[in-house]
Amino acid sequence: MLSTWLTRTLNLRAPIIGAPMANRSGGRLARAVTSGGGLGMIGAGSAATPAWLRENAARASTPDDATQGDAGDGERFGVGLMTWSIDRDRTLFDAVLAERPAVVSLSFGDPAPYVDDVHDAGALVMSQVNTPADLRLAEDAGVDFVVAQGTDAGGHTGVIGTLPLLQQVLDRASIPVLAAGGIATGRGLAAVLAAGAEGAVVGTALLGSPEADIPDGLRERLFAAEAEETVYTRAFDTAMGTPWPHRWGGRAIHNRFIDEWDGRLDELAHDGHAGDLVRAANRAGNPDAAGLYAGQGVGMLSDGAPAADVVARMATDAEALLGRRF
Ligand SMILES: Cc1cc2nc3c(=O)[nH]c(=O)nc-3n(C[C@H](O)[C@H](O)[C@H](O)COP(=O)(O)O)c2cc1C
CATH class of the missing domain: 3.20.20.70 (Aldolase class I)
Structure with missing residues (x-):
């Protein structure tokens, strides 16, 4: 041992x-x-x-x-x-x-x-x-x-x-x-x-x-993901209005939501619907818009x-x- x-x-x-x-x-x-x-x-x-x-x-x-x-x-x-x-x-x-x-x-x-x-x-x-x-x-x-x-x-x-x-x-x-x-x-x-x-x-x-605790749709996405599919992003915190200090971003599985918003965080902060979209995707297990946090070890799941x-x-x-x- x-x-x-x-x-x-x-x-x-x-x-x-x-x-x-x-x-x-x-x-x-x-x-x-x-x-x-x-x-x-x-x-x-x-x-x-x-x-x-x-x-x-x-x-x-x-x-x-x-x-x-x-x-x-x-x-x-x-x-x-x-x-x-x-x-x-x-x-x-x-x-x-x-x-x-x-x-x-x-x-x-x-x-x-x-x-x-x-x-x-x-x-x-x-x-x-x-x-x-x-x-x-x-x-x-x-x-x-x-x-x-x-x-x-x-x-x-x-x-x-x-x-x-x-x-x-x-x-x-x-x-x-x-x-x-x-x-x-x-x-x-x-x-x-x-x-x-x-x-x-x-x-x-x-x-x-x-x-x-993870919905089936997100678990399936993790099984399919390769290590190179993770990104370091502040898009989900910005969308949800979570007051994370700026120095910490989060590593998540790349998806359509990140593609759409990662370069436009100021705009995202003032978007009235994005937070609800992410929350709904998190609940439903929709990997296109959920904040699916996972690290580079995901390829070895x-x-x-x-x-x-x-x-x-x-x-x-x-x-x-x-x-x-x-
Ligand atoms: C989905 C997810 C949520 C996390 N939430 C927290 C948290 O609430 N508090 C915390 O200190 N770290 C959190 N972390 C970081 C982990 O505690 C830990 O540092 C990380 O998972 C280790 O790296 P690995 O994911 O490559 O094993 C989270 C990580 C993941 C993947």
């Missing part, structure tokens, strides 16, 4: 955290990742409510048939928050602490105002960082570990690739470092562990699993395997590769 700071600290069988993914990783996916040996996280986006969070935390912490009797499995989870969003209203943050998560992820902003409260609630703080300056901010805030999240990642991210960012962060960090962005098989996991990371945060590779199997296989394959090479 692979042993790293992450597995020893959280008592995991795989050095893998299931990425917090707003609208996609609810309690079911979080529980499945934990039962596969990693730690699953619920993605609480800026529109999530305390009631939604409570419901999903209950799902994440209830062992399913596959995990019953396996001490502790399926019962622990983490929650990921957008720091810029709780800066505007901390109701959701307080609701998260009440659910007793094992890890709280505070990314996309300065985590400093929240770290002590998370520690008082008995959880660890992780922060995804996109630049060496973000690393300094997170360390000064007193977070327990950081995730070097490269632009290869699905969803909101920075502009530096996973490997260039990971090398810089590993060289400079005085706290444990995980890697995220494009890690979709045992090969990717082995690579970042060999570089010195304590584990990986995996998102896109779990989107095809039945436990992810396994064909609908349960998330627990994806996680366990990734760890087993990485261990075999590392054993063979070192």
Whole structure:
């Protein structure tokens, strides 16, 4: 079994955290990742409510048939928050602490105002960082570990690739470092562990699993997508009026909506209908206009395997590769 700071600290069988993914990783996916040996996280986006969070935390912490009797499995989870969003209203943050998560992820902003409260609630703080300056901010805030999240990642991210960012962060960090962005098989996991990371945060590779919250039309689109079909865009945030700070765009599957609007964001911001169009497409699973966030690992998506199997296989394959090479 692979042993790293992450597995020893959280008592995991795989050095893998299931990425917090707003609208996609609810309690079911979080529980499945934990039962596969990693730690699953619920993605609480800026529109999530305390009631939604409570419901999903209950799902994440209830062992399913596959995990019953396996001490502790399926019962622990983490929650990921957008720091810029709780800066505007901390109701959701307080609701998260009440659910007793094992890890709280505070990314996309300065985590400093929240770290002590998370520690008082008995959880660890992780922060995804996109630049060496973000690393300094997170360390000064007193977070327990950081995730070097490269632009290869699905969803909101920075502009530096996973490997260039990971090398810089590993060289400079005085706290444990995980890697995220494009890690979709045992090969990717082995690579970042060999570089010195304590584990990986995996998102896109779990989107095809039945436990992810995703309409069938969008799941089918992901299975068909190749790595070169992702783009870094602000079109969906602009259309929906989501107040994301400008420095973070999101990596999504290219579609007709992006084609039409990506070069005309000022106009899009004043279009009265585009937000409704995207919302309707998200609900209906229409890939032509939905904001289908996914990373460059999308070309390696396994064909609908349960998330627990994806996680366990990734760890087993990485261990075999590392054993063979070192
Ligand atoms: C659909 C989707 C939604 C995401 N939502 C969030 C989020 O709510 N909070 C967050 O911190 N990161 C979010 N991310 C980023 C992930 O936490 C993680 O960094 C990323 O998935 C890792 O790269 P990968 O997708 O290549 O595995 C999201 C990613 C995806 C694909």
